[in-house]
Amino acid sequence: MSALPVVTGRAHLLGDDVDTDRIIAGKYTKTLDVSSLAEHLLEDYDPALAARIRPGDVLVAGENFGLGSSREQAPVAIKAAGVSCVLARSFARIFYRNAINIGLSVVEVPKHSVSDGDTVTVDVNQGLVLNDTRSERYSATRMPPVMGQILAAGGLVPYLRAGGDYSVEDDQ
Amino acid sequence: MTSAEKLLSRKAGDAVRAGDIAVVPVDGAFATDTTAPMAIKAFEAMGGERVWDPARMSLVLDHATPAPNERIASLHVMIRDFARRNGAHFYDVGDGICHQLMMENGHVAPGDLFVGADSHTPTLGAVGAFAIGVGSTDLAAVMLRGRIWLKVPRTVRIELSGALRRGTYAKDVILHLVGRLGIAGASYESVEFGGSTVAGMTLASRMVLANMVAEMGAKTAFVDPEGLELPGALAGRDLPRWDEIRADDGAEYRIVHHVDVGDLGPQVAAPHLPSNLKDVRELRGVKVDMGFIGSCTNSRLEDLHVAASILRGRRLAPGVRLVVTAASRRIFNQALADGTVEVLSNAGATFITSGCGPCVGTHQGVPGDGETVISSTNRNFRGRMGNPNADTYLGSPAVVAAAAVAGELVDPGEFLPGPEGQA
Numbered sequence: 263m264s265a266l267p268v269v270t271g272r273a274h275l276l277g278d279d280v281d282t283d284r285i286i287a288g289k290y291t292k293t294l295d296v297s298s299l300a301e302h303l304l305e306d307y308d309p310a311l312a313a314r315i316r317p318g319d320v321l322v323a324g325e326n327f328g329l330g331s332s333r334e335q336a337p338v339a340i341k342a343a344g345v346s347c348v349l350a351r352s353f354a355r356i357f358y359r360n361a362i363n364i365g366l367s368v369v370e371v372p373k374h375s376v377s378d379g380d381t382v383t384v385d386v387n388q389g390l391v392l393n394d395t396r397s398e399r400y401s402a403t404r405m406p407p408v409m410g411q412i413l414a415a416g417g418l419v420p421y422l423r424a425g426g427d428y429s430v431e432d433d434q
Numbered sequence: 435m436t437s438a439e440k441l442l443s444r445k446a447g448d449a450v451r452a453g454d455i456a457v458v459p460v461d462g463a464f465a466t467d468t469t470a471p472m473a474i475k476a477f478e479a480m481g482g483e484r485v486w487d488p489a490r491m492s493l494v495l496d497h498a499t500p501a502p503n504e505r506i507a508s509l510h511v512m513i514r515d516f517a518r519r520n521g522a523h524f525y526d527v528g529d530g531i532c533h534q535l536m537m538e539n540g541h542v543a544p545g546d547l548f549v550g551a552d553s554h555t556p557t558l559g560a561v562g563a564f565a566i567g568v569g570s571t572d573l574a575a576v577m578l579r580g581r582i583w584l585k586v587p588r589t590v591r592i593e594l595s596g597a598l599r600r601g602t603y604a605k606d607v608i609l610h611l612v613g614r615l616g617i618a619g620a621s622y623e624s625v626e627f628g629g630s631t632v633a634g635m636t637l638a639s640r641m642v643l644a645n646m647v648a649e650m651g652a653k654t655a656f657v658d659p660e661g662l663e664l665p666g667a668l669a670g671r672d673l674p675r676w677d678e679i680r681a682d683d684g685a686e687y688r689i690v691h692h693v694d695v696g697d698l699g700p701q702v703a704a705p706h707l708p709s710n711l712k713d714v715r716e717l718r719g720v721k722v723d724m725g726f727i728g729s730c731t732n733s734r735l736e737d738l739h740v741a742a743s744i745l746r747g748r749r750l751a752p753g754v755r756l757v758v759t760a761a762s763r764r765i766f767n768q769a770l771a772d773g774t775v776e777v778l779s780n781a782g783a784t785f786i787t788s789g790c791g792p793c794v795g796t797h798q799g800v801p802g803d804g805e806t807v808i809s810s811t812n813r814n815f816r817g818r819m820g821n822p823n824a825d826t827y828l829g830s831p832a833v834v835a836a837a838a839v840a841g842e843l844v845d846p847g848e849f850l851p852g853p854e855g856q857a
Contacts, residue, residue, distance in 0.1 A: 279617055279707065283815040288794035292498055292506045294471055306817035326618040329651060330813060332553040334472055334569035354651055355622050356553055360569035406455055408583055418571045419479045428583045433455040 266367060266414055268385045269346040270394070271320040275378035278324035280307060282357060285328065285336040299339035317344035320384065322376045324350065328357025337361040347384045349374070349391060362409050365417030370403040386413065407432035436589040436685040437656040438624035440678070441564040445547045452588040452686070461546035461563075463576045464492040466532050467499070467506070468794070469551035470513045472570035477577050485520040486580035492523040492532075492541055496789040499527040502797040530762025530788040533557040533730045537641065538764060540667030544659060545674040549576050553648050554730045554812065556625075559655035560640035561662070562679050564624075566654050587653045589624040590615070591687040594631035596696035601847035603740070604639035605732055605810070605830035607631075607693065608646040609701040613711025615691070621651035623688065626681060628658035631695050637663050638734040645731045646812050649708040656681075700845055702808075703828040706816040714833055717843040723805040725838035726819075727831045728759035728786075729793040732810035735765050735774075737831040742774045744835040744849045745781035751841030756783040756834075757799040759791045783838075795820030808837040 284307040286299055293299065303312045321340065327350035328336060337360050340348060347367040351374070361368040367386050376382060380395040389402035405413075408430050415421035435443065436452070443449050445458040465473045470493055477485075485491045493513050501507035510527075517524035525535050532552055536542045537560070544562035548555065551573040558565035566584070568576075576582055592611060598604075612619070625647040632640070640662070644655035659676045700714040727733060727741050738760060750756055758778055760766035766788055769775045775785065786792075792799035793811040800820035801807050807819060807826045810833075814826035829837075832846035839849060 281813075281815040283795070283813070283818045287817050287820070288468075288497075289796050289820055291468055292471075292509055292796070294475065294509070306822040326621070326651065329617065330553065330648075330815060331468075332551060332555075332567045332569050333468060334571060335468075338472070352618070352621070354618070355653055356567055356569060359572060363569065363571035406585065408455060418575055419476055422480050422575060422578065427579065428457050428581070430455050430457055430583055 266386045268383060269318065269367065270381065270383040271318040271346050272316065273320050273322045273376050273378060273380045273382050274311065274315065275376065276307070276321060276323040279326050279329060280323055281330040282328055282333050282336040283330055286333065286339045291333050291335040296338055296342040299335050300342035303339045303343045312343060315343050315345060318346045319344065320382050321345055321348045322382070323348065325352045327353050329354035332356045334360045334364060337364050337366045341366045349382070349384065362413045363418040365413065367413065371400045372403065374400040435682050436624065436687065437626050437679060437681045438564060438587050438589055438654065440681070441545060441547065442584065442586050444545065450586045452586050454586045455583060456586060457581055457583045458547050459581050460490070460549050460576050462490050462536065462541050463549045463573060464494055464532055464536060465551040465570070465573050466497050467495045467510060467513060468497040469570045469573060471509045473551055473573040473577065474512065474516050476571045476574035480574060480578050482574070482578045485522055485577045488521040491520070491577060492525065492536065493517040494525040494532040494535055495527050496531050497794055498796045499787050499789040528763055528787050528789070530764070531730045531790060534734070534761040537561060538665055538667060538762060540665060540671070543668055543671055543673055545679045549573065549582055554645050556647050556652060556655040557641050557645040557730055559644040560637060560657050561665070562656065562659045564654055564656070567648065587622055587624045588688045589626050590620045591690040592625060592627045593690060593692045594627065594629040594695055595692070596631060596694040598695050599698065601700055601832055601845065601850055602698055603830045603832065604635060604642035606698050606701040607695050608643050609703055609711060609828065610693070610698055612646055612649045612709050613703070615650050617649065617707055617709040618651040620647060623652050624654045624656060625650065625652045626656045632658055633661035636736060637665065638736050642731055646708070649812055700830065700833050702833060702843065703814055705814055705825040705827065708813055708828060714829065714843055714845055717827070720827070720843040721806060722754060722808045722837045722842060724799065724801055724807045725754065725756040725834040726792055726799060726807060726809040726811065727834050728757065728791050729811040730761065731812045732831050733759050733761040735768050737810065738769045738774045738778070741831045741835040742777040743851055744832060744839065744846060745783065746777050748781055748839050750782035750838050754838050754841050756838040757786055757792060758783045759786050760788050763788050792819055808834050808843065810834050
């Protein structure tokens with residue numbers, strides 16, 4: 263399995279239970295124009311946040327990130343905004359699966375003390391997160407191998423194009 | 435084994451247990467106008483030309499219907515074309531809400547492995563299916579291969595006993611459970627409902643229970659099939675015996691919760707989380723501007739009947755509007771034929787297209803700044819109904835109807851006909 267790039271970015275700190283309606287509101291979801299999704303990213307959470315996000319930045323959330331709707335527009339909006347990785351203490355299941363399926367790196371880190379503006383380095387392959395600002399390291403929960411393979415392929419579309427079908431032997 | 439372990443073992447062709455990962459064939463799937471466009475794009479990018487089995491695939495226009503603008507209208511064109519080219523089942527504007535359509539048209543049956551590109555797909559667990567919500571790209575892969583990979587979930591068992599009090603319904607039970615277990619109280623898990631109360635519930639009420647497991651983070655729901663009235667569309671179908679799909683005695687649960695439903699008063703979820711639980715009597719006096727009776731949670735015939743029993747011969751409070759939708763065209767026609775639509779309309783209610791309507795904040799009843807909504811839907815996240823400067827409370831159709839008459843949150847028992855205990 264090919265390795266995912268190690269990413270370094272500035273952290274935007276988010277709270278617990280950030281739902282997909284606040285990530286991208288229902289009124290904006292019916293579109294195939296991903297740049298319009300990025301414009302409205304997290305608008306009902308913090309209307310000024312989208313403008314502060316720079317390519318490579320990292321979203322750092324609390325518990326249950328992405329609860330609610332199955333709308334894949336939520337991770338698509340995050341990716342389109344240039345976010346390199348979403349780190350959370352825990353994720354809601356459909357969001358987590360959707361993010362991996364579209365090739366957005368997500369890392370579950372049950373314990374961290376990242377503050378807004380910290381610089382963090384994420385190595386999804388090793389399951390390691392470094393807080394460069396505070397010289398701390400946190401460990402990530404391991405994802406099932408099939409998910410790691412889908413993410414490493416760049417998402418489910420390239421994964422299925424390359425392999426033709428799911429491989430779950432490593433998960434047994 | 436739990437119901438989830440049994441259903442997935444049947445599909446995997448091998449005994450699987452909680453924590454195992456399995457690749458299983460899919461018996462039925464659908465996407466909506468929110469999820470289908472991205473799914474079609476991903477399907478084509480995967481090299482897909484034809485849906486794996488068009489008889490098992492449905493496309494439903496329900497989230498923004500009729501199209502409120504040219505952009506959405508053009509996405510509807512794309513979905514219609516895709517359905518026609520593939521020969522898949524297609525439900526157009528006004529036919530109804532995806533989960534209701536899957537149920538009443540027999541697209542889902544007991545024991546099925548069902549995948550819907552909508553988070554409330556666990557609703558179909560009411561008929562004994564293993565039904566999960568996914569996003570567009572997973573749905574695309576199902577359309578391509580007819581299979582999906584899944585982790586077998588652990589299970590939370592809910593035992594319901596006792597009789598529902600006057601003015602309380604399945605909605606009050608599930609709101610109570612979301613509040614008690616928490617907004618992530620069953621994350622990644624299956625929620626299994628059983629007990630004497632469930633055995634006496636209609637299919638519509640079972641769908642209410644299964645629907646809102648999504649608000650505990652659950653992957654799926656399963657309602658014990660004892661006492662189940664099957665949808666008419668399944669008549670004559672070869673179905674599994676109940677003991678083939680329901681949990682075994684001695685199944686291993688993460689936890690078992692017992693609830694005597696007779697202890698519950700009317701429940702309301704206050705802004706801005708479905709788990710922010712209150713008894714309606716704690717909220718007495720909260721003024722409302724709008725009521726909504728609709729959504730995949732609560733817009734079936736029994737819900738409209740409850741609303742009509744409260745609104746018959748009454749008028750909405752001055753300054754209050756009430757928006758109502760039936761979960762499907764079939765239900766609307768039943769409510770039309772039995773006089774329910776007339777009762778609600780005479781009271782001042784506005785009927786809108788059968789579909790998701792204002793629940794998803796796109797059109798047909800977006801609240802204004804500073805306004806308060808009481809809604810029979812399932813989510814009250816900030817901005818959910820289209821305006822982050824409005825508040826949404828969630829309750830049963832009875833709570834909504836009573837609030838629309840009173841102009842504020844009240845115990846619906848005050849408006850139900852007949853003496854205590856006869857409603």
